[in-house]
Amino acid sequence: MNEMLEKLFEYVELGKINQASPFPPQLKGQPGADEYTREALDKGITPSDIMNLALIPAMNKVGQKFSENKIFVPQMLLSAKAMNTSLVHLKPFFSSGEVKRKGTFILGTVFGDLHDIGKNLVGMMVEGSGWEVIDLGVDVKTEKFLETLQRYPDAVVGMSALLTTTMTNMEPIIQAIKEVSPQTKVIVGGAPLTPDFARSIGADAYGSDPQDDVVWLESLVS
Incomplete structure (x- = not known):
């Protein structure tokens, strides 16, 4: 690997x-990351190589370390911020089509729930693994998910909830999505959720941490 990419x-x-x-x-x-990305582009390293040989492998390693409890949320957030700083320089190349995204991921915390730390971490990790992330924010109602899915019909949907009182709001959203778009895949996550609960509400997958989401998304495009 090029020394600058390393x-x-x-x-x-x-x-x-x-x-x-x-x-x-x-x-x-x-x-x-900010300065090295600028310098790499100035020296002719392609945006694709920056993305595929540096950013994605780095965030994969960060996600793995987080899953193994070798680092914790503050360190993960710093890595995600460094990655996002680098992505600022690459986004013009996404728009031009020079760098291809793996897919689109629509993400939101379900209605009634205002928690966003877990959702934000997932969004950062998924973007760092090469996906376009459409972050709908918090307290997202069924209609907002459906409207966004109309604009991005091939997208995968991710939902988050942190409270036992709001995690039940996932089921009607999933039902509505599956009614209009049965092929759309949905992954859910959040502190009170379990794999059994995810299955019971019709979700296609459950993510216990951001790396779970990344690994599952990779399985859809591999």
Whole structure:
């Protein structure tokens, strides 16, 4: 791998966002994902190589470490922010079609629930693995999911809930989605959920953490 891509991989994994970022302490004052991505593009490294050889592998490694309890939410958020800083430089190439996305992922916290930390982590990890993420935010009603699915008919849908009182709101949304688009795949997640509950409400998959979502999405396009 190109030395610059290796450095970008390392700094995304460690959560080094830019030169001004004080974290991690051992890299204070050094350039971060922001500067290395700009420099890589200036030196002719293709956006596809930046995405496929540095960002996606780095976030896959971060997700694996999180699943194994080797890092925790704060470190994961720093890595996701570093990745997002890098993606800012690549987004013009997504628009032009020079860099291909793996698919579209519609994501939202279901109606009645205002929690978004878990949803945001999932969105960052999924985007870092090469998908376009349409984040609908929190307190998302059935109609919003359906409207967005009309615009992105080939998308996969992800739903989050953090409360036992709101996780039951997933079932009517899933039923409505399946009625109008039986082929649409839906994954659900959140602290109170279980695989059995996910099956009982008609979801196609359950994600216990962001890496679960990434692995499952990869299985759909592999």
